[in-house]
Structures are given as C-alpha cells and as structure tokens.
Amino acid sequence: MQRNVGTVRWLSSLITPGAWLVLATWGLQQEEPARLAVAPYVRSFCFGALAAAVLVSWYYSQGRVLFSAFVVGLTVWCVGTLPASAEVVKLAAAFLLPLNIALFASLGERGTVTFSGLWKMALITIQSAGVVMLGELRGGRLEAFLRWGQDPSGAIWIPLTQEISFAAASVALLGLAAIRRTRVEAGLFWALVAAFMGLRQAGKEDEPLFYFGAVGLILVYTVLEHGYEIAHHDELTGLPGRRALKEVMLELGGRYAVAMCDVDYFKNFNDTYGHEAGDQVLRFVGSKLLEMRGGARAFRYGGEEFTVVFPGRTAEEAQPFVESLREAIAASGFNLRGPNRPEKKTGQAPEPGPHNSATITISIGVAENSKKLSTPELVLEAADGALYRAKESGRNCVRLAESIPA
Numbered sequence: 001m002q003r004n005v006g007t008v009r010w011l012s013s014l015i016t017p018g019a020w021l022v023l024a025t026w027g028l029q030q031e032e033p034a035r036l037a038v039a040p041y042v043r044s045f046c047f048g049a050l051a052a053a054v055l056v057s058w059y060y061s062q063g064r065v066l067f068s069a070f071v072v073g074l075t076v077w078c079v080g081t082l083p084a085s086a087e088v089v090k091l092a093a094a095f096l097l098p099l100n101i102a103l104f105a106s107l108g109e110r111g112t113v114t115f116s117g118l119w120k121m122a123l124i125t126i127q128s129a130g131v132v133m134l135g136e137l138r139g140g141r142l143e144a145f146l147r148w149g150q151d152p153s154g155a156i157w158i159p160l161t162q163e164i165s166f167a168a169a170s171v172a173l174l175g176l177a178a179i180r181r182t183r184v185e186a187g188l189f190w191a192l193v194a195a196f197m198g199l200r201q202a203g204k205e206d207e208p209l210f211y212f213g214a215v216g217l218i219l220v221y222t223v224l225e226h227g228y229e230i231a232h233h234d235e236l237t238g239l240p241g242r243r244a245l246k247e248v249m250l251e252l253g254g255r256y257a258v259a260m261c262d263v264d265y266f267k268n269f270n271d272t273y274g275h276e277a278g279d280q281v282l283r284f285v286g287s288k289l290l291e292m293r294g295g296a297r298a299f300r301y302g303g304e305e306f307t308v309v310f311p312g313r314t315a316e317e318a319q320p321f322v323e324s325l326r327e328a329i330a331a332s333g334f335n336l337r338g339p340n341r342p343e344k345k346t347g348q349a350p351e352p353g354p355h356n357s358a359t360i361t362i363s364i365g366v367a368e369n370s371k372k373l374s375t376p377e378l379v380l381e382a383a384d385g386a387l388y389r390a391k392e393s394g395r396n397c398v399r400l401a402e403s404i405p406a
Contacts, residue, residue: 018191042213
C-alpha cells in the first residue's frame with residue numbers, strides 16, 4: 001500500500017509544478033489583455049528568472065541545473081538577438097540545446113566548481129565557437145540537415161530536425177526520471193518542454209520570452225525542491241529521513257502509535273560480511289517497510305534503526321502490522337550479492353545458508369501516546385525502551401511499552 005502511495009507521490013512530483021507553469025504560460029498567451037499588460041516586463045522576467053536559476057544552482061552546487069540554465073540563456077540570446085541572416089546559427093543552437101540538457105542530466109551530479117564543471121563549461125565554449133563558425137558557412141549538407149522539415153510558410157520556425165532532437169532528449173529525461181526518481185530529471189524535462197514551446201514561437205516579439213522565463217522558474221524550483229529532498233530523504237533506503245520524521249511528529253494529534261525497529265546483530269553482520277553487505281541489508285529492510293499496511297509511515301531513524309508512525313492507531317492495533325513485518329523479514333532469506341564469503345564468523349551474526357544467503361531479523365518496540373506519554377518525544381522514548389526490552393528478550397520479537405498491557 002505504501003509503495004503504491006509512493007508511486008502516486010512520485011507521479012505527482014513529476015508534473016508539479018513544471019506542468020502547471022507551462023500550462024499557465026500557455027494560458028497567458030491566449031488572454032490578449034493579460035499578455036499585453038505584462039509584455040513590457042517580460043524581457044526582465046525572462047533573463048532574471050534564468051539568472052536566478054544559475055545563482056541558486058551555483059549556491060546549492062547543482063551543476064546539472066546550472067549548466068542547463070546557462071545553455072538555455074545562450075540559446076535565448078542567440079535566437080532573440082542575432083539578425084535574420086544568422087538563422088543557421090539559431091537553428092544549430094536550437095538543435096544542441098536539448099542534447100546538452102540530456103547530456104548534463106545523464107552524467108549525474110558532480111558539482112559546479114569541479115573538474116566536471118570545468119569540463120562542461122569547456123564543452124559549452126567549444127560548441128559556442130563551433131556555432132559561430134557555422135554562421136560563416138552557407139549552403140551545404142549541414143545547413144540542409146538543420147533546415148530539414150522547415151515549414152515553408154514560416155508559421156512554425158523550428159524545423160523537424162530540432163523537433164526530433166527535443167523528442168529524443170525528452171525520452172531520455174523521462175527514462176532518467178523513472179530510474180532515479182529525483183526532482184532534477186523531472187524539472188529538466190519540463191524545462192525542455194517550455195523551451196520547445198518558446199522556440200516554436202521564435203520570430204514573434206514577446207511570446208518566446210514568456211516560455212523561457214517559465215524555464216527559469218522551473219529550474220529555480222527544481223534546485224530548491226531537490227535540496228529539500230536531500231535533507232528529508234535517506235538516499236540508501238529511499239525512506240524519509242530523521243528530519244522528515246521530526247516534522248511529521250510535530251503534526252501528530254489525537255491517537256497515534258510509534259514503533260522503533262532495529263536490525264539484530266547488525267554490527268556483527270558488518271564485521272563479518274563488510275559494509276557493502278550491510279548496506280544491502282538496510283535497503284532490504286527499507287523495501288519491506290515500504291510494503292507495510294495499516295496507514296504506516298516508515299522513516300530511517302539512523303544507523304540500523306527505523307521508525308514507523310501509525311496515525312490514528314493504538315499500540316495494540318499497530319502490533320499485528322509490525323508482527324507481520326518482523327515475520328516477513330525473518331522468512332525472506334536475504335541473499336548476499338557480493339562475491340566474497342566471510343572466512344570466519346564473529347559474534348552472533350546471521351548464519352549463512354545455501355547460495356551465500358543469510359537470515360535477517362529485527363526487534364521492535366511499540367508505544368502509544370497517553371496522559372503519561374503526552375508528547376511525541378516521550379512516545380518515541382517509550383518505544384525505544386520497549387525495543388531495548390525486545391533485545392533483552394532474545395531479539396526477533398515485538399514488545400509493547402511497559403505502560404501498555406501486553
């Protein structure tokens with residue numbers, strides 16, 4: 001259930017706010033009085049939004065967004081400033097824009113003032129020089145390629161060659177968004193959509209600037225939202241992190257229960273199998289937590305500890321759900337993917353089985369709010385005490401807080 005909710009949330013994040021900004025920009029074009037009212041400010045809005053995207057992404061060290069905003073700004077300047085005689089240069093810039101954005105997204109994040117950042121800036125410089133040199137050429141196969149499919153009537157400026165470039169880059173960005181599920185790829189996709197709609201209006205006075213201003217806003221929001229995502233989500237397990245847990249607990253009201261979960265013998269497991277295997281275990285437990293029912297909201301608390309919040313439930317009502325979680329993890333038979341087997345076993349780490357597998361178990365403590373446990377912090381502390389009792393009882397079990405009848 002929670003996995004389905006997570007998918008719905010991801011789909012929602014894929015279209016918000018990029019799709020709404022593009023739609024709003026399009027709607028503004030259809031309302032002539034509104035468009036004319038803001039037209040005197042559209043140039044300042046466009047370049048101001050793109051400059052803001054560059055500055056914010058530089059501050060947050062988001063090189064993918066920074067260099068994407070930079071090439072968008074160069075394209076806007078090229079298309080809107082160069083004379084009609086330099087149309088081949090404009091077509092080349094429009095062709096390279098989506099390919100650059102897709103390339104920056106696929107390379108992953110390597111910061112801004114780094115070797116990777118310098119390499120990307122060098123690539124942009126080389127392309128800019130090549131485009132300028134192209135403007136000196138007339139005719140030939142390259143110009144024919146850039147003009148392929150161009151509308152003879154001039155109603156739509158962007159030829160079929162550039163449309164194919166945008167389509168290929170959009171498919172690549174959607175694929176990256178589906179795999180990585182971060183805000184950056186989704187934001188770059190909608191920035192590309194807005195840029196495409198702006199280029200289709202090239203040659204008109206103000207219309208392209210509205211769309212490119214929307215590109216800047218989309219990229220600014222992308223950087224800010226990605227920063228929030230990093231701060232509030234655990235990259236290893238995909239679960240919300242401790243900061244997100246604190247915010248949720250501040251919003252809790254009425255009846256609720258909290259469960260503290262801890263992977264048994266995790267330190268010994270790490271010592272025996274290595275930290276890479278330990279990360280596999282944490283991802284495995286996180287995936288099981290995502291499958292919990294009963295309105296559970298799971299969080300990575302820290303280390304090998306996880307927290308599950310049950311809004312609207314008592315500890316006894318939450319107990320069957322955490323028992324199902326414990327049983328599912330113990331019965332799964334975790335398979336180690338690493339090639340190395342331990343030479344010897346230390347402590348009481350999980351025993352390896354056939355095909356380099358190990359049995360993983362967790363211990364759980366559950367508490368609910370009451371007159372005595374009147375704050376989320378006290379409930380969390382009580383759940384942690386119940387977890388300690390579960391550890392003392394032999395592990396791989398669930399214990400309720402002492403103030404709650406078992």
